[in-house]
Amino acid sequence: MEWLLIIGVITGVYLASNIGANDIGNSMGTAVGSGVIKMRQALIVGALFMFIGAVFLSGNVIKTISGGIVDVSFITPIGAVIATLTAGLWVSISILRKTPVSGSHSMVGAIFGYGIVYVGLTNIKWNSLLFIGLSWIASPLLGALIGFIFYYSLRRLLLEKIRSIAVSGRIEKIFSYLQILSSCFAALGIGAIDIAAATGVMIAVVGTGSGIDIKLLGAFGLVTGILVAGNRIVGTVGRRITNLVPTRGVSAQISAASVILTFAFLGMPISPTQTLIGSVIGVGLARRTHDVGGDVIKQILSSWALTFPICAVISGTLYFIVSYIL
Numbered sequence: 001m002e003w004l005l006i007i008g009v010i011t012g013v014y015l016a017s018n019i020g021a022n023d024i025g026n027s028m029g030t031a032v033g034s035g036v037i038k039m040r041q042a043l044i045v046g047a048l049f050m051f052i053g054a055v056f057l058s059g060n061v062i063k064t065i066s067g068g069i070v071d072v073s074f075i076t077p078i079g080a081v082i083a084t085l086t087a088g089l090w091v092s093i094s095i096l097r098k099t100p101v102s103g104s105h106s107m108v109g110a111i112f113g114y115g116i117v118y119v120g121l122t123n124i125k126w127n128s129l130l131f132i133g134l135s136w137i138a139s140p141l142l143g144a145l146i147g148f149i150f151y152y153s154l155r156r157l158l159l160e161k162i163r164s165i166a167v168s169g170r171i172e173k174i175f176s177y178l179q180i181l182s183s184c185f186a187a188l189g190i191g192a193i194d195i196a197a198a199t200g201v202m203i204a205v206v207g208t209g210s211g212i213d214i215k216l217l218g219a220f221g222l223v224t225g226i227l228v229a230g231n232r233i234v235g236t237v238g239r240r241i242t243n244l245v246p247t248r249g250v251s252a253q254i255s256a257a258s259v260i261l262t263f264a265f266l267g268m269p270i271s272p273t274q275t276l277i278g279s280v281i282g283v284g285l286a287r288r289t290h291d292v293g294g295d296v297i298k299q300i301l302s303s304w305a306l307t308f309p310i311c312a313v314i315s316g317t318l319y320f321i322v323s324y325i326l
Contacts, residue, residue, distance in 0.1 A: 004077045004078065004081065005077070005206060007081055008077060008080055008081045008084065008202045008205070008206065009202065009214060009217060011081055011084040011085045011088060011202075012084055012198055012199045012202045012214055012217070012218050012221070013198075013217050013218055013220070013221035014084075014085075014088045014221070015084050015085075015087050015088035015091065015103070015107075015197070015198040015199075015221075016194070016195065016198035016199060016218040016219070016221030016222045016225065017221040017222065017224045017225030017228070018088050018091040018092050018095060018103070018225055019091055019103035019194045019197060019198050019222065019225065020047070020050065020194060020221065020222035020223065020224070020225035020226040020230065021095055021225035021226060021228065021229035021230045022091055022094065022095055022101060022103060022225075022273065023050075023103065023190050023194050023272050023273060024042075024043060024046045024047070024050070024226045024230035025230070025273075025276075026186065026190050026256065026260075026272040026273055026275070026276040027046045027049070027050065027183050027184070027186040027187035027190050027253075027272075027276075028042035028043070028045070028046040028183050028187070028230075029276070030179065030183070030248075030249035030250075030252050030253050030276075030280065031179050031180060031183045031249060031253070033249065034176070034179065034245050034246050034248065034249040035245075036176040036179050036180060036246055036249065037180060037183075039231050042183075043226055043227055043230045043231065044227070045180070045183075045184065045187075046183070046184075046187050046226060046230070047222070047223040047226040047227060047230075048187075049184045049187035049188055049191065050187045050188075050190055050191030050194065050222055050223070050226065051191060051219050051220075051222060051223055052188060052191065053187060053188035053189060053190065053191025053192040053195075054191035054192060054194065054195035054215070054218070054219040054222055055191075055195075055215065055216065055219050057188060057189070057191070057192035057264065058191070058192040058193070058195045058196050058215070058264075060264065060265065060266070060267030061192055061193050061196035061197075061200070061264055061267050061268070061269050062195075062196040062199075062200040062203060062204075062215075063200075063267055064128070064132070064196070064200075064267045064268065064269055065104075065107060065108070065111075065196045065197060065200030065201060065269055066200045066201055066203060066204030067204060068125060068128045068129075068132065068269075069108060069111045069112055069115055069124065069125055069128065069129055069132075070111065070114075070115035070118075070119055070123060070124060070125060071123070071125070072204045072205075074115065074118060074119045074123060075111075075114075075201060075204060075205055076118070076205070077205050077206075078319070078322060078323070078326075079114045079118055079319055080201040080202050080204070080205045081202075082110075082114060082315055082318045082319050082322065083107065083110035083111050083113075083114050083201055083315050084107070084110070084198070084201060084202060085318075086106070086110040086113075086311050086314045086315040086318065087103065087106035087107040087109075087110045087197070087311055087315075089314075090106045090307065090310060090311050090314070091103050091106055095229055101273065101304065101307055102136075102271030102272075102273050102274060102304065102307055103194060103197040103198065103271075104193060104194075104196075104197045104269035104270060104271050105136065105271055105304065105307040105308050105311075106197070106307055106308075106311045107197040107198075107200075107201070107269070107311075108129075108132060108269060108308065109307060109308035109309065109310070109311030109312040109315070110311040110312065110314070110315035111201060111315070112124065112129070112308070112312045112315075113311065113312030113313060113314065113315035113316030113317075113319075114315045114316060114319045116312070116316055117316040117319050117320050117323075118319060118323075131268070132268060132269060135263055135266075135268040135269075135270050136270060136271060136274065139259050139260075139263055139268075139270040139271065139274060139275045139278070140271075140274040140275055140277065140278030141278060142259045142275075142278070143255055143256050143259050143274075143275040143276065143277075143278035143279035143282065144278040144279060144281050144282035144285070145282060146255035146258065146259065146279065146282065147251055147252050147255040147256070147278070147279035147280065147281070147282030147283045147286070148282035148283065148285055148286045149282075150251040150254065150255050150283075151247070151248055151251035151252075151282070151283045151286040151287075152286040154247060154251060155286065155287075158171070159171070159247065171247065172245055172246045172247060173246075175246035175247045175249075175250050176246040178246070178250050179246050179249045179250045179253060182250055182253040182254045182257060183253055185253075185254075185257045185261075186253055186256055186257035186260060186261075186272075186276070188261070189257060189260035189261035189264045189272070190260060190272040191219075191222065192264045193260065193263075193264050193269055193270065193272055194222060194272070195215060195218050195219055195222065196269060197269055198218045198221065198222070199214050199215055199217075199218035202214050203215060248283045248284075248287075251279075251283045251286075252276065252279040252280045252282070252283045253276075253279070255279040255282065255283075256272070256275045256276040256278075256279040259275050259279075260272050260275050260276075271304075274304065
Protein backbone atom coordinates (compact mmCIF):
# COMPACT_ATOMS: atom_id res chain seq x y z
CA MET A 1 0.00 0.00 0.00
CA GLU A 2 3.02 2.32 0.06
CA TRP A 3 2.50 3.32 -3.57
CA LEU A 4 -1.09 4.21 -2.76
CA LEU A 5 0.05 6.34 0.16
CA ILE A 6 2.47 8.19 -2.09
CA ILE A 7 -0.24 8.80 -4.68
CA GLY A 8 -2.61 9.94 -1.95
CA VAL A 9 -0.12 12.45 -0.56
CA ILE A 10 0.60 13.76 -4.06
CA THR A 11 -3.10 14.20 -4.85
CA GLY A 12 -3.65 15.92 -1.49
CA VAL A 13 -0.85 18.39 -2.17
CA TYR A 14 -2.18 18.86 -5.72
CA LEU A 15 -5.65 19.67 -4.41
CA ALA A 16 -4.21 21.98 -1.75
CA SER A 17 -2.26 23.93 -4.36
CA ASN A 18 -5.37 24.34 -6.50
CA ILE A 19 -7.54 25.41 -3.56
CA GLY A 20 -4.84 27.84 -2.44
CA ALA A 21 -4.75 29.45 -5.88
CA ASN A 22 -8.53 29.58 -5.93
CA ASP A 23 -9.04 30.94 -2.40
CA ILE A 24 -6.28 33.54 -2.09
CA GLY A 25 -8.73 35.90 -3.77
CA ASN A 26 -11.02 35.50 -0.79
CA SER A 27 -8.49 37.04 1.58
CA MET A 28 -6.56 39.43 -0.65
CA GLY A 29 -8.89 40.07 -3.60
CA THR A 30 -10.57 43.14 -2.13
CA ALA A 31 -7.24 44.66 -1.05
CA VAL A 32 -5.86 44.30 -4.58
CA GLY A 33 -9.11 45.47 -6.14
CA SER A 34 -9.13 48.66 -4.10
CA GLY A 35 -5.47 49.38 -4.90
CA VAL A 36 -4.18 49.03 -1.32
CA ILE A 37 -1.59 46.36 -2.07
CA LYS A 38 0.15 45.09 -5.20
CA MET A 39 -0.62 41.64 -6.54
CA ARG A 40 2.74 40.04 -5.68
CA GLN A 41 2.72 41.50 -2.16
CA ALA A 42 -0.83 40.25 -1.63
CA LEU A 43 0.09 36.72 -2.70
CA ILE A 44 3.06 36.55 -0.33
CA VAL A 45 1.22 37.99 2.70
CA GLY A 46 -1.87 35.88 2.02
CA ALA A 47 0.22 32.73 1.65
CA LEU A 48 1.86 33.33 5.04
CA PHE A 49 -1.39 33.78 6.98
CA MET A 50 -3.21 30.97 5.18
CA PHE A 51 -0.28 28.68 6.07
CA ILE A 52 -0.62 29.64 9.75
CA GLY A 53 -4.38 29.04 9.70
CA ALA A 54 -3.91 25.71 7.93
CA VAL A 55 -1.42 24.38 10.45
CA PHE A 56 -2.92 25.67 13.71
CA LEU A 57 -6.68 26.28 13.26
CA SER A 58 -7.94 23.45 11.09
CA GLY A 59 -8.74 20.68 13.60
CA ASN A 60 -12.55 21.02 13.78
CA VAL A 61 -13.08 21.26 10.03
CA ILE A 62 -10.82 18.26 9.39
CA LYS A 63 -13.05 16.18 11.68
CA THR A 64 -16.12 17.14 9.64
CA ILE A 65 -14.51 16.48 6.26
CA SER A 66 -13.00 13.16 7.32
CA GLY A 67 -16.08 11.65 8.94
CA GLY A 68 -19.02 13.97 8.42
CA ILE A 69 -20.36 12.53 5.15
CA VAL A 70 -19.63 8.83 5.62
CA ASP A 71 -18.09 7.20 8.66
CA VAL A 72 -14.30 7.25 8.56
CA SER A 73 -14.25 3.45 8.82
CA PHE A 74 -15.86 3.32 5.36
CA ILE A 75 -13.23 5.46 3.67
CA THR A 76 -10.65 3.26 1.95
CA PRO A 77 -7.25 4.48 0.73
CA ILE A 78 -8.37 4.11 -2.89
CA GLY A 79 -11.57 5.99 -2.18
CA ALA A 80 -9.65 8.79 -0.47
CA VAL A 81 -7.30 9.14 -3.43
CA ILE A 82 -10.15 9.19 -5.96
CA ALA A 83 -12.17 11.75 -3.99
CA THR A 84 -9.15 14.01 -3.58
CA LEU A 85 -8.15 13.72 -7.23
CA THR A 86 -11.71 14.46 -8.39
CA ALA A 87 -11.92 17.63 -6.31
CA GLY A 88 -8.49 18.75 -7.50
CA LEU A 89 -9.37 18.34 -11.17
CA TRP A 90 -12.60 20.32 -10.82
CA VAL A 91 -10.87 23.20 -9.00
CA SER A 92 -8.15 23.20 -11.69
CA ILE A 93 -10.77 23.55 -14.42
CA SER A 94 -12.37 26.44 -12.54
CA ILE A 95 -9.04 28.23 -12.13
CA LEU A 96 -8.38 27.94 -15.87
CA ARG A 97 -11.78 29.56 -16.43
CA LYS A 98 -10.87 32.29 -13.89
CA THR A 99 -14.03 31.41 -12.00
CA PRO A 100 -13.83 31.14 -8.18
CA VAL A 101 -15.32 27.85 -7.01
CA SER A 102 -15.46 26.06 -3.67
CA GLY A 103 -12.83 23.50 -2.79
CA SER A 104 -14.98 22.44 0.17
CA HIS A 105 -18.00 21.86 -2.08
CA SER A 106 -15.80 19.90 -4.46
CA MET A 107 -14.44 17.65 -1.74
CA VAL A 108 -17.77 17.05 -0.01
CA GLY A 109 -19.35 16.21 -3.38
CA ALA A 110 -16.51 13.82 -4.21
CA ILE A 111 -16.78 12.01 -0.85
CA PHE A 112 -20.55 11.81 -1.26
CA GLY A 113 -20.24 10.23 -4.72
CA TYR A 114 -17.68 7.72 -3.52
CA GLY A 115 -19.76 6.94 -0.44
CA ILE A 116 -22.89 6.14 -2.43
CA VAL A 117 -21.02 3.65 -4.61
CA TYR A 118 -19.06 2.06 -1.76
CA VAL A 119 -21.53 1.91 1.14
CA GLY A 120 -24.88 2.95 -0.36
CA LEU A 121 -27.38 5.64 0.51
CA THR A 122 -28.28 4.18 3.90
CA ASN A 123 -24.77 4.75 5.26
CA ILE A 124 -24.57 8.39 4.26
CA LYS A 125 -24.72 10.71 7.28
CA TRP A 126 -27.71 12.68 6.02
CA ASN A 127 -28.12 14.84 9.13
CA SER A 128 -24.52 15.97 8.98
CA LEU A 129 -24.78 16.52 5.23
CA LEU A 130 -27.90 18.61 5.78
CA PHE A 131 -26.10 20.85 8.26
CA ILE A 132 -23.20 21.24 5.84
CA GLY A 133 -25.62 22.17 3.06
CA LEU A 134 -27.39 24.70 5.26
CA SER A 135 -24.07 26.27 6.19
CA TRP A 136 -23.30 26.65 2.47
CA ILE A 137 -26.53 28.60 2.04
CA ALA A 138 -26.25 30.61 5.25
CA SER A 139 -22.62 31.73 4.89
CA PRO A 140 -22.91 33.84 1.70
CA LEU A 141 -26.26 35.24 2.82
CA LEU A 142 -24.78 36.24 6.17
CA GLY A 143 -21.77 37.68 4.37
CA ALA A 144 -24.03 39.76 2.12
CA LEU A 145 -26.20 40.91 5.03
CA ILE A 146 -23.29 41.89 7.27
CA GLY A 147 -21.45 43.52 4.35
CA PHE A 148 -24.55 45.55 3.48
CA ILE A 149 -25.17 46.65 7.07
CA PHE A 150 -21.50 47.42 7.74
CA TYR A 151 -20.96 49.59 4.66
CA TYR A 152 -24.40 51.21 4.76
CA SER A 153 -23.80 52.24 8.39
CA LEU A 154 -20.30 53.45 7.57
CA ARG A 155 -21.59 55.49 4.64
CA ARG A 156 -24.49 57.07 6.52
CA LEU A 157 -22.66 57.75 9.79
CA LEU A 158 -19.29 58.85 8.42
CA LEU A 159 -18.70 59.05 4.68
CA GLU A 160 -21.77 61.13 3.76
CA LYS A 161 -20.93 63.69 6.46
CA ILE A 162 -17.51 64.42 4.97
CA ARG A 163 -17.55 67.43 2.63
CA SER A 164 -13.83 67.87 2.13
CA ILE A 165 -12.09 65.85 -0.60
CA ALA A 166 -8.86 66.02 1.40
CA VAL A 167 -10.51 64.58 4.52
CA SER A 168 -12.17 61.88 2.42
CA GLY A 169 -8.79 60.93 1.03
CA ARG A 170 -7.31 60.65 4.51
CA ILE A 171 -10.19 58.43 5.60
CA GLU A 172 -9.57 56.11 2.67
CA LYS A 173 -5.87 56.05 3.54
CA ILE A 174 -6.62 54.98 7.10
CA PHE A 175 -8.95 52.27 5.86
CA SER A 176 -6.29 51.04 3.44
CA TYR A 177 -4.17 49.94 6.41
CA LEU A 178 -7.20 48.41 8.11
CA GLN A 179 -7.94 46.48 4.93
CA ILE A 180 -4.55 44.78 4.95
CA LEU A 181 -5.15 43.74 8.57
CA SER A 182 -8.66 42.47 7.83
CA SER A 183 -7.35 40.51 4.83
CA CYS A 184 -4.75 38.79 7.00
CA PHE A 185 -7.47 38.06 9.57
CA ALA A 186 -9.60 36.42 6.88
CA ALA A 187 -6.67 34.39 5.57
CA LEU A 188 -6.37 32.55 8.90
CA GLY A 189 -9.88 31.12 8.69
CA ILE A 190 -9.60 30.41 4.98
CA GLY A 191 -6.39 28.44 5.51
CA ALA A 192 -8.09 26.34 8.22
CA ILE A 193 -11.00 25.43 5.94
CA ASP A 194 -8.86 24.89 2.84
CA ILE A 195 -6.38 22.48 4.38
CA ALA A 196 -9.25 20.41 5.76
CA ALA A 197 -10.83 20.16 2.31
CA ALA A 198 -7.50 19.23 0.74
CA THR A 199 -6.09 16.72 3.21
CA GLY A 200 -8.83 15.81 5.71
CA VAL A 201 -9.75 12.52 4.05
CA MET A 202 -6.15 11.40 3.59
CA ILE A 203 -5.35 12.28 7.21
CA ALA A 204 -8.31 10.16 8.34
CA VAL A 205 -7.18 7.17 6.28
CA VAL A 206 -3.45 7.37 6.92
CA GLY A 207 -3.45 8.74 10.45
CA THR A 208 -0.09 9.51 11.98
CA GLY A 209 1.40 6.05 11.65
CA SER A 210 2.96 6.70 8.25
CA GLY A 211 5.48 9.17 9.62
CA ILE A 212 4.32 11.71 7.02
CA ASP A 213 2.83 15.01 8.16
CA ILE A 214 0.17 15.26 5.47
CA LYS A 215 -1.29 18.47 6.86
CA LEU A 216 2.07 20.22 6.76
CA LEU A 217 2.74 19.03 3.21
CA GLY A 218 -0.72 20.22 2.24
CA ALA A 219 -0.02 23.61 3.81
CA PHE A 220 3.06 23.94 1.63
CA GLY A 221 0.86 22.95 -1.30
CA LEU A 222 -1.48 25.83 -0.45
CA VAL A 223 1.43 28.26 -0.50
CA THR A 224 2.74 26.91 -3.81
CA GLY A 225 -0.64 27.22 -5.49
CA ILE A 226 -1.08 30.77 -4.20
CA LEU A 227 2.28 31.97 -5.51
CA VAL A 228 2.03 30.21 -8.87
CA ALA A 229 -1.58 30.79 -9.93
CA GLY A 230 -3.31 32.88 -7.26
CA ASN A 231 -3.37 36.01 -9.41
CA ARG A 232 -6.03 34.54 -11.72
CA ILE A 233 -8.80 34.52 -9.10
CA VAL A 234 -7.64 37.57 -7.14
CA GLY A 235 -8.43 39.70 -10.19
CA THR A 236 -11.96 38.28 -10.48
CA VAL A 237 -12.88 38.79 -6.84
CA GLY A 238 -11.19 42.16 -6.50
CA ARG A 239 -12.08 43.85 -9.77
CA ARG A 240 -14.89 42.22 -11.73
CA ILE A 241 -17.77 42.02 -9.21
CA THR A 242 -18.03 45.61 -7.95
CA ASN A 243 -15.88 48.73 -7.81
CA LEU A 244 -13.92 48.75 -4.56
CA VAL A 245 -12.09 51.42 -2.57
CA PRO A 246 -10.55 50.81 0.89
CA THR A 247 -13.71 51.64 2.88
CA ARG A 248 -15.74 49.20 0.79
CA GLY A 249 -12.96 46.63 0.80
CA VAL A 250 -12.69 46.69 4.59
CA SER A 251 -16.47 46.38 4.91
CA ALA A 252 -16.50 43.30 2.69
CA GLN A 253 -13.43 41.70 4.23
CA ILE A 254 -14.40 42.14 7.87
CA SER A 255 -17.88 40.80 7.13
CA ALA A 256 -16.53 37.75 5.34
CA ALA A 257 -13.78 37.09 7.89
CA SER A 258 -16.26 37.13 10.76
CA VAL A 259 -18.49 34.56 9.05
CA ILE A 260 -15.59 32.36 7.88
CA LEU A 261 -13.90 32.15 11.28
CA THR A 262 -17.21 31.49 13.05
CA PHE A 263 -18.02 28.55 10.79
CA ALA A 264 -14.43 27.27 10.94
CA PHE A 265 -14.71 27.21 14.74
CA LEU A 266 -17.96 25.24 14.38
CA GLY A 267 -16.21 22.78 12.08
CA MET A 268 -18.37 23.56 9.02
CA PRO A 269 -16.54 23.30 5.66
CA ILE A 270 -18.17 26.37 4.13
CA SER A 271 -16.97 28.05 0.98
CA PRO A 272 -14.76 31.08 1.72
CA THR A 273 -15.32 32.01 -1.93
CA GLN A 274 -19.09 32.13 -1.54
CA THR A 275 -18.85 34.02 1.73
CA LEU A 276 -16.48 36.70 0.46
CA ILE A 277 -18.36 37.22 -2.78
CA GLY A 278 -21.59 37.46 -0.80
CA SER A 279 -19.96 40.18 1.30
CA VAL A 280 -18.70 42.02 -1.80
CA ILE A 281 -22.20 41.88 -3.29
CA GLY A 282 -23.67 43.21 -0.04
CA VAL A 283 -21.30 46.16 -0.12
CA GLY A 284 -22.13 46.78 -3.77
CA LEU A 285 -25.85 46.74 -3.02
CA ALA A 286 -25.32 49.19 -0.17
CA ARG A 287 -24.14 51.67 -2.79
CA ARG A 288 -26.59 50.98 -5.63
CA THR A 289 -27.91 47.77 -7.21
CA HIS A 290 -26.51 48.32 -10.69
CA ASP A 291 -22.99 48.64 -9.29
CA VAL A 292 -22.79 44.84 -8.97
CA GLY A 293 -21.43 42.89 -11.94
CA GLY A 294 -24.40 40.66 -12.79
CA ASP A 295 -22.72 38.68 -15.58
CA VAL A 296 -19.80 37.71 -13.37
CA ILE A 297 -22.15 36.70 -10.55
CA LYS A 298 -24.20 34.50 -12.89
CA GLN A 299 -21.03 32.73 -14.04
CA ILE A 300 -19.94 32.15 -10.45
CA LEU A 301 -23.37 30.92 -9.35
CA SER A 302 -23.51 28.43 -12.23
CA SER A 303 -20.15 26.99 -11.20
CA TRP A 304 -21.31 26.66 -7.59
CA ALA A 305 -24.49 24.88 -8.66
CA LEU A 306 -22.52 22.41 -10.77
CA THR A 307 -19.71 21.70 -8.32
CA PHE A 308 -21.36 19.25 -5.91
CA PRO A 309 -23.18 17.04 -8.46
CA ILE A 310 -20.31 16.98 -10.97
CA CYS A 311 -17.75 16.00 -8.34
CA ALA A 312 -20.14 13.39 -6.91
CA VAL A 313 -20.72 11.80 -10.32
CA ILE A 314 -17.04 11.81 -11.33
CA SER A 315 -15.86 10.42 -8.00
CA GLY A 316 -18.52 7.71 -7.87
CA THR A 317 -17.88 6.68 -11.49
CA LEU A 318 -14.11 6.55 -11.04
CA TYR A 319 -14.41 4.45 -7.89
CA PHE A 320 -16.81 2.07 -9.61
CA ILE A 321 -14.41 1.60 -12.53
CA VAL A 322 -11.30 1.23 -10.37
CA SER A 323 -12.95 -1.20 -7.94
CA TYR A 324 -14.23 -3.27 -10.88
CA ILE A 325 -10.75 -3.48 -12.40
CA LEU A 326 -9.05 -4.27 -9.11
